Amino acid sequence: MLDPTLLRTRLDEVRAGLATRGDGLGGDLDRLVALDAERRAILPVLESARHARKDVGERIARARRGGEPVEALVKAGQEHAAAIKEHESRLETVEAERREWALKLPNLPHASVPVGRSEADNVEVRRHGAPPEFDFAPRPHWEIGPALGILDFERGARLAGARFAVLTGAGARLARALINFMLDLHTGEHGYTEVEPPFLASTDALTGTGNLPKFEDDLFKVAGEWDLYLIPTAEVPLCNLHRGEILDGRELPVWYVAYTPCFRSEAGSYGKDVRGLIRQHQFDKVELVAYAAPDTSWDVHEALTRHAEEVLKRLGLPYRTMLLCTGDMGFAASKTYDLEVWLPSYEAYREISSCSNTEAFQARRAGIRFRPDGRGKPEHVHTLNGSGVAVGRALVAILENYQQRDGSVVIPAVLRPYMRGLEAIEPAGG
């Protein structure tokens, strides 16, 4: 949610900022501003009516104690009550519509974000490692995995349909090794607190992060009388951990990391990445979330991005860091870095992590505030999130970048302790 004061006082800037996202929402803003003005007009009228009612109530109590007649006062009270009811219902109507509009507006891009229309306008900020050079024809992971007997798409489909896969043996173990390696790195060296949250979330939680009301189609909803969805990312539970709370500013920033499976219906992505593990309905991810005071959140954003990069560095995977342009950013983000890992099968860098600062956008929706010095007026915190990193895509990157001529796949050194010392996954008996 955008700052309502900003909407009131600097409408033109907001309009210009949102336009760079290319969502095309000029008229929406006018309606929103009108509703806001209407709300603010009703409020003082309603409040003075309430005051009058309260006043009459006290006079009745006093009259009664003094044994005086109260009929006229009661009559006046009834009239006030009727007026209040009327104003309240009007306010309710206006407020409901205002909120509906407000929740559908995306975040304003930060000034340092390049203006652009699509992926093509993103800016590379740094690069690490170089794509491997093979002296044989490298194969894509959807051939390597099944050949090694560690990855099975047919059986995934048998269990749940298209875009589901099964990992077996060393494949399953590799996924678990990646999860444990990442969690150990972030908790042990980067200072994160590990969380194991519910894997389902309520409408309120998903509204807090910005997934609802606009993107319900991307979610799996639980059938029956449940107000629950499968989480599309651990960002949802981690950002809602402190929903409705007032934090102590002296304890900021706070850092959370969680491993969870993630579930996305990927509606609207038909035909994209149909082969392999790149785009699945279910995938594992280790997610980083930070709550920061506004004056440090941009430093925290850089730090969090570096924490995600460290995973790729230690895994020895070549990657580059991209600053997303205005047109390619997610709904809640004010600024986003994507980490893209080299995938030989695509002969391209593909997204493996996305690190965003949402500033107060989510905090305003979710009511997360802090008191700077532990006292005084609460302000909204800034929330940040980043994949640290996507497990499925990391597994893909390892299979493809570490493949050998004989069909085996070398295990990156940092993962071997998690693989009982296994140095490579061999074709024969894994």
Next chain:
RNA sequence: GGAGGGAUGGCCGAGCGGUCGAAGGCGGCGGUCUUGAAAACCGUUAGCGGGGAAACUCGCUCCUGGGUUCGAAUCCCAGUCCCUCCGCCA
């Protein structure tokens, strides 16, 4: 799934439908006493939104949402969460 009990300020805990935003205690803060501290004593201490330069002032807030009433922490209905017992279960 069945049967009960509960939700009040930072915490504990009172609260006949009418100056109740709420007794009392603890904790916190300020002070007296003391070389210093403790103890004791005195005072003070909820949040949110709006108006005002300020003193101050208006509204909302006793789990949430409805209802009854001139007036609800208090009465009625629905829901959420927590606890105990039974059943079931990893």
